[in-house]
């Protein structure tokens with residue numbers, strides 16, 4: 585029989601401060617198991633996780649316990665909360681093959697992490713998304729092409745996008761292209777027009793429609809080109825170019841019943857084209873980052889969300905809004921008045937502090953890429969020299 589007596593936090597805290605409790609973290613953890621009933625009852629005897637070993641590193645101490653047979657994962661999920669609250673320290677829990685690892689960190693997340701050049705990973709499509717307890721987390725756009733981002737106004741979405749642009753330009757100056765949809769009137773990204781790697785900054789819905797239409801045509805041509813050359817995914821080919829489509833304030837593209845029909849149709853078409861880009865573009869080298877401060881089923885279309893295997897959420901007002909962005913509660917519990925604090929979710933979930941880059945710092949590192957421009961680059965054309973190469977072994981063949 586399994587026994588779980590979940591005890592109030594106050595009891596854990598009382599235990600922590602009791603005179604009988606001047607013990608090491610390891611001994612306290614062992615006691616928390618007993619107080620919280622984290623164990624398995626077998627033949628009238630409760631078996632708790634038993635201590636095996638301790639490992640130290642610069643950031644933390646990890647206590648390793650052997651788990652009793654038959655302990656349910658639901659019970660293990662609670663250990664992080666129980667031990668974290670009891671020790672009043674940040675902890676991370678891992679369990680596998682009846683081994684439980686409780687990593688107790690010396691420090692919590694920093695309130696601010698300043699971006700620096702050493703965070704750039706040259707020649708890669710990896711971008712630093714945030715400082716976790718364990719170190720910096722990188723998002724690899726070649727592994728997960730699309731990301732959706734949600735968060736209340738002034739909590740760091742635009743800074744996050746600027747972080748992406750800066751890192752990618754420094755990492756791949758000759759191979760990255762950007763299309764930026766700055767639907768808050770071009771306030772934030774207007775100067776980016778002058779960057780060599782930025783093809784277009786669309787500042788209103790009409791421009792957005794035109795650019796998306798051209799992009800979709802380009803994507804379809806590229807699809808034909810790749811089919812022609814037996815390339816199934818750009819990542820497995822010699823093609824180096826990647827195209828980033830950044831949308832800042834997707835809610836501006838949301839049709840509303842109160843709008844005149846032509847405007848509704850225009851916005852509906854924009855949303856549809858973005859969904860198509862999310863659906864078709866990943867394998868072809870197009871990466872979509874879609875941000876909104878008003879996450880609802882209307883502002884974050886289903887197809888875009890389903891194709892975004894990375895979700896980044898800043899603080900939101902309610903659990904319902906959090907569900908829209910990261911498919912679970914949690915963003916409403918992030919600290920208020922702390923911009924840059926986010927949850928990054930792929931196949932697992934981490935809380936982190938997004939690196940902050942000021943405009944001044946950013947333009948200092950990007951100044952070499954500011955150019956005078958005449959015309960935007962044409963849409964993708966199949967190069968005359970690049971015809972079918974069925975014998976080229978670096979490409980994957982359709983069977």
Ligand SMILES: Nc1ncnc2c1ncn2[C@@H]1O[C@H](COP(=O)(O)OP(=O)(O)OP(=O)(O)O)[C@@H](O)[C@H]1O
Nearest residue numbers: 736737738739740741742743877923924938939940
């Ligand atoms: N990662 C960060 N670390 C520290 N401070 C940050 C961070 N990101 C943003 N900030 C602070 O918060 C302010 C607002 O950030 P930002 O413009 O990115 O918000 P936003 O979510 O895009 O807001 P809106 O939706 O209104 O455009 C910044 O000017 C900066 O002072």
